[in-house]
Amino acid sequence: MINRRRQRGVTLVGMVLWGIVVVFVALVAMRLIPAYSEFFEIKKILNDIGKEANTNGMSNAEIRDRFSKRALIDNISTVSAADLKIDRDNGRTVVAVEYSFEAPLAGNLSLLADFSARSDGN
Numbered sequence: 001m002i003n004r005r006r007q008r009g010v011t012l013v014g015m016v017l018w019g020i021v022v023v024f025v026a027l028v029a030m031r032l033i034p035a036y037s038e039f040f041e042i043k044k045i046l047n048d049i050g051k052e053a054n055t056n057g058m059s060n061a062e063i064r065d066r067f068s069k070r071a072l073i074d075n076i077s078t079v080s081a082a083d084l085k086i087d088r089d090n091g092r093t094v095v096a097v098e099y100s101f102e103a104p105l106a107g108n109l110s111l112l113a114d115f116s117a118r119s120d121g122n
Contacts, residue, residue, distance in 0.1 A: 028111065031103040035078075035113055038101075042079055043117040045070045046095050050119025053093035060086045063095060095119040 010018075049066050052058065058066070064081035071079065078099055085096045096118040103111045 027105065031105060031111055032113065035101040035103065035115075038076060038078060039115045039117065041074050042076060042097065042115075045074065045076075046097065046117050046119040050093060050095050053095070053119075058093070063093070067095075089120075092120070 045067060049058075049063055049070070052066070053063055063086055064084060067084060068081040070076075071081070078101060079097050083097050083099060085098075087094045087096070096116070098114070098116045101113045101115065103113075105111055
């Protein structure tokens with residue numbers, strides 16, 4: 001009598017399905033990584049400008065000018081100085097921005113990410 005052990009492993013269909021999932025996740029990551037890296041750069045700029053505005057007492061025009069210069073150097077294209085919201089809260093300057101990032105994925109399918117950053121870390 002032949003002792004047949006049951007074979008185990010991944011089938012071709014299973015490998016193809018896992019391959020599709022991995023490619024989809026990689027595609028989404030490749031589209032979102034630039035948006036998040038730009039968001040963290042914007043957040044860093046806002047924190048720097050907020051600290052500087054609180055110590056030097058900058059006007060709104062100076063804050064917008066400083067942001068425009070830093071955005072040009074850091075190649076930020078999704079947010080402009082006109083998008084900044086500048087508030088004075090208890091004697092502290094708070095610079096904030098809210099924006100959306102849309103990246104085409106495939107055909108008429110797109111990814112949409114909403115970002116919000118403030119100079120006070122909230």
